[in-house]
Amino acid sequence: MTASLLLRNVRPYAGPAVDMLIENGRITRIASGIEAPAGVAVEDGRGEIVIPGLVEAHTHLDKSLWGLPWYTNEVGPKLLDKIDNERENKKRLDIDPARQSARQSIQSSLMGSTHIRSHVDVDTEHGLWGVEGVMATRDGYRDIIDIELVAFPQSGLLRRPGTLELMDQAMKAGCEIVGGLDPCAIDRDPKGHLDAVFALCQTYGKPLDIHLHEPGEMGLFSTELIIERTRALGMKGKVTISHAFSLGAEPALVDPVIEQLAALDIAIMTTGPASRPAPPVKKLLAAGVRVCSGNDGIRDTWGPYGNADMLERAMFIGLRNNLRRDDELRLALDVCTTEGAKVMEIAGYGVAEGCNADFVILPGETVAEAIVTRSPKRRVVKRGKIVARDGVSIRTAP
Amino acid sequence: MTASLLLRNVRPYAGPAVDMLIENGRITRIASGIEAPAGVAVEDGRGEIVIPGLVEAHTHLDKSLWGLPWYTNEVGPKLLDKIDNERENKKRLDIDPARQSARQSIQSSLMGSTHIRSHVDVDTEHGLWGVEGVMATRDGYRDIIDIELVAFPQSGLLRRPGTLELMDQAMKAGCEIVGGLDPCAIDRDPKGHLDAVFALCQTYGKPLDIHLHEPGEMGLFSTELIIERTRALGMKGKVTISHAFSLGAEPALVDPVIEQLAALDIAIMTTGPASRPAPPVKKLLAAGVRVCSGNDGIRDTWGPYGNADMLERAMFIGLRNNLRRDDELRLALDVCTTEGAKVMEIAGYGVAEGCNADFVILPGETVAEAIVTRSPKRRVVKRGKIVARDGVSIRTAP
Numbered sequence: 148m149t150a151s152l153l154l155r156n157v158r159p160y161a162g163p164a165v166d167m168l169i170e171n172g173r174i175t176r177i178a179s180g181i182e183a184p185a186g187v188a189v190e191d192g193r194g195e196i197v198i199p200g201l202v203e204a205h206t207h208l209d210k211s212l213w214g215l216p217w218y219t220n221e222v223g224p225k226l227l228d229k230i231d232n233e234r235e236n237k238k239r240l241d242i243d244p245a246r247q248s249a250r251q252s253i254q255s256s257l258m259g260s261t262h263i264r265s266h267v268d269v270d271t272e273h274g275l276w277g278v279e280g281v282m283a284t285r286d287g288y289r290d291i292i293d294i295e296l297v298a299f300p301q302s303g304l305l306r307r308p309g310t311l312e313l314m315d316q317a318m319k320a321g322c323e324i325v326g327g328l329d330p331c332a333i334d335r336d337p338k339g340h341l342d343a344v345f346a347l348c349q350t351y352g353k354p355l356d357i358h359l360h361e362p363g364e365m366g367l368f369s370t371e372l373i374i375e376r377t378r379a380l381g382m383k384g385k386v387t388i389s390h391a392f393s394l395g396a397e398p399a400l401v402d403p404v405i406e407q408l409a410a411l412d413i414a415i416m417t418t419g420p421a422s423r424p425a426p427p428v429k430k431l432l433a434a435g436v437r438v439c440s441g442n443d444g445i446r447d448t449w450g451p452y453g454n455a456d457m458l459e460r461a462m463f464i465g466l467r468n469n470l471r472r473d474d475e476l477r478l479a480l481d482v483c484t485t486e487g488a489k490v491m492e493i494a495g496y497g498v499a500e501g502c503n504a505d506f507v508i509l510p511g512e513t514v515a516e517a518i519v520t521r522s523p524k525r526r527v528v529k530r531g532k533i534v535a536r537d538g539v540s541i542r543t544a545p
Numbered sequence: 546m547t548a549s550l551l552l553r554n555v556r557p558y559a560g561p562a563v564d565m566l567i568e569n570g571r572i573t574r575i576a577s578g579i580e581a582p583a584g585v586a587v588e589d590g591r592g593e594i595v596i597p598g599l600v601e602a603h604t605h606l607d608k609s610l611w612g613l614p615w616y617t618n619e620v621g622p623k624l625l626d627k628i629d630n631e632r633e634n635k636k637r638l639d640i641d642p643a644r645q646s647a648r649q650s651i652q653s654s655l656m657g658s659t660h661i662r663s664h665v666d667v668d669t670e671h672g673l674w675g676v677e678g679v680m681a682t683r684d685g686y687r688d689i690i691d692i693e694l695v696a697f698p699q700s701g702l703l704r705r706p707g708t709l710e711l712m713d714q715a716m717k718a719g720c721e722i723v724g725g726l727d728p729c730a731i732d733r734d735p736k737g738h739l740d741a742v743f744a745l746c747q748t749y750g751k752p753l754d755i756h757l758h759e760p761g762e763m764g765l766f767s768t769e770l771i772i773e774r775t776r777a778l779g780m781k782g783k784v785t786i787s788h789a790f791s792l793g794a795e796p797a798l799v800d801p802v803i804e805q806l807a808a809l810d811i812a813i814m815t816t817g818p819a820s821r822p823a824p825p826v827k828k829l830l831a832a833g834v835r836v837c838s839g840n841d842g843i844r845d846t847w848g849p850y851g852n853a854d855m856l857e858r859a860m861f862i863g864l865r866n867n868l869r870r871d872d873e874l875r876l877a878l879d880v881c882t883t884e885g886a887k888v889m890e891i892a893g894y895g896v897a898e899g900c901n902a903d904f905v906i907l908p909g910e911t912v913a914e915a916i917v918t919r920s921p922k923r924r925v926v927k928r929g930k931i932v933a934r935d936g937v938s939i940r941t942a943p
Binding site for chain 1: 614615617618619620817818819820821844847848849850851852860861863864865866867869870871872874910911913914916917918
């Protein structure tokens with residue numbers, strides 16, 4: 148085994164200072180005063196914090212406007228306004244999925260993410276253009292980041308004939324996850340929509356990650372339908388509900404649903420949205436529900452916000468859930484790291500001997516300080532190699 | 546008149562590139578191709594955006610922990626837990642109001658704020674310690690920022706005998722604004738509390754800026770009592786309600802209140818809080834209500850968040866109010882600039898000939914991009930002089 152990197156004087160999770168030896172892409176030793184093997188590169192950790200690689204568990208790599216001229220947003224207020232505007236203007240705006248996903252992936256990596264789950268649009272106007280583009284990025288940027296794809300019927304599944312067939316092709320092409328979208332509000336046929344996406348899961352033996360923006364009772368109804376199918380089809384631990392705004396409704400309605408989510412190990416993805424009802428993160432974690440997060444779309448035709456920083460997302464999770472105590476901020480970090488890794492079923496994840504050498508080194512006295520400061524002075528390690536320093540990636544954006 | 550600065554090639558509000566001539570602390574000319582007066586310093590604007598100085602219209606300069614060792618927050622969940630914890634630990638934690646307000650003021654200035662309204666604790670344990678400290682900073686840092694003080698009974702007014710007398714002394718000492726706090730929820734005597742703070746306003750001929758965290762019907766009741774007194778005492782245009790969470794209740798309850806706020810020109814301060822009901826910014830502005838914002842406490846015993854950046858606050862306002870369109874983001878900027886200036890009654894504010902030369906130069910293609918990017922590469926001009934560049938102030942923090 149060739150020793151590849153000795154990291155001196157770092158503090159995993161802001162604990163005591165140690166050295167970390169990285170060999171063949173793994174953390175092989177964590178101890179004080181490790182002797183440098185002959186010829187190994189030594190990196191001064193400067194007493195900084197080490198956290199595991201940030202997990203971007205929900206984004207849309209195929210359609211960010213990152214690096215394109217500013218897009219003046221004049222889109223209408225409804226969800227369908229945004230869906231239609233995007234589909235109709237994607238080509239005119241030159242939103243090439245291969246190029247744009249590469250740009251966002253580099254940005255994501257240099258901010259400290261080491262894993263991305265990306266929903267990728269599948270629709271009858273663009274076919275598998277998005278899937279092919281993001282797969283090209285996945286294959287071309289493996290040195291800096293791991294990407295998995297969710298085949299995502301952004302424009303609706305049943306309301307636009309031909310989409311289901313394209314979803315099938317997307318799964319054949321190698322998407323790792325089946326996606327779905329608002330079975331009531333968009334597709335107007337909850338039974339039809341859910342039967343279709345769960346059937347795809349069964350056919351390809353793949354998990355489901357469904358967008359559910361539906362609020363209140365409607366969203367809870369769809370959640371119940373998802374729960375029923377998860378149970379009936381033996382898909383415990385294989386379903387994620389993204390956004391799940393309806394879990395922000397009154398506890399009297401929501402608490403019984405949370406019990407079922409926990410029993411069937413259905414994961415929840417929340418961005419900590421400031422303007423919408425939101426899943427109660429602390430309560431979900433306490434109930435044993437896996438909770439992950441993501442930046443969702445960054446700088447796209449939906450909205451201008453975002454920089455792909457999952458530490459900023461941890462701050463948003465904290466602000467939305469009124470997390471102020473240090474132990475609460477640690478939960479926000481967990482959502483953006485270990486919990487995301489559980490949802491994405493990443494083997495060998497963590498900062499411990501034997502784990503993948505996928506981590507971030509960044510300044511701060513405590514984990515809470517690292518979150519609220521969000522220093523751009525980060526060193527990002529992927530597969531044992533430093534892939535970004537102080538906001539500069541080893542890869543150049545196309 | 547001595548010419549002091551010629552700024553070449555800047556874009557006010559991201560409009561066409563112009564030159565700006567600054568003389569004696571004022572913008573005297575805005576035009577293309579201004580000839581440099583003899584001996585004048587010339588600054589290359591590099592085609593960047595100019596916005597007026599950011600207005601931090603609600604913070605607590607006296608009690609930030611900025612620059613102190615990390616404070617591990619283990620405080621209880623209730624408002625009173627936070628109030629009592631802070632009062633009881635202020636001296637132990639060495640939160641010296643003079644030093645801490647200087648630190649935050651420098652941080653605020655280098656992020657682009659040119660004006661601050663600071664609430665300052667007045668209580669029977671610390672007397673006027675806070676007021677004296679912040680006044681020292683106000684007087685000592687006039688070159689980089691303007692500060693006005695609100696005498697603020699953080700621990701309650703009537704529930705702690707002796708506080709009202711201290712509030713009177715604080716106004717005598719030169720506080721510009723009378724403060725108040727949750728007349729129902731904290732002082733348990735809305736009539737008594739409001740009669741007392743309005744009486745102080747009458748005695749000293751000063752405006753009121755009252756913290757109102759009370760939610761729902763209770764908060765709306767307190768708001769009605771404030772409205773009644775504002776009308777009866779002829780204080781139209783002289784009252785600000787800070788936080789005003791109750792304005793985030795159902796429109797059926799809130800809309801009639803908004804009409805009265807507009808009629809009496811009562812201003813609203815909102816931080817765009819993600820975890821609480823919040824005043825509807827667009828609706829308030831459309832009704833003609835002045836709406837300002839502030840970072841509230843940054844890195845204090847209440848919570849760890851904040852960096853004193855009012856552009857970040859504009860983003861929070863945008864996220865909380867679901868502002869996505871470029872014209873909506875301009876509103877978020879207005880709240881953090883011109884609207885704040887209206888609330889603070891700043892004369893000569895703006896980016897136009899004749900205005901004070903208090904402004905920020907920062908990169909970006911559009912105003913919306915400036916908000917979502919929040920570049921640290923800002924040049925801050927106060928009284929015609931560049932007081933910060935790229936995050937470095939001309940003043941050194943104590």
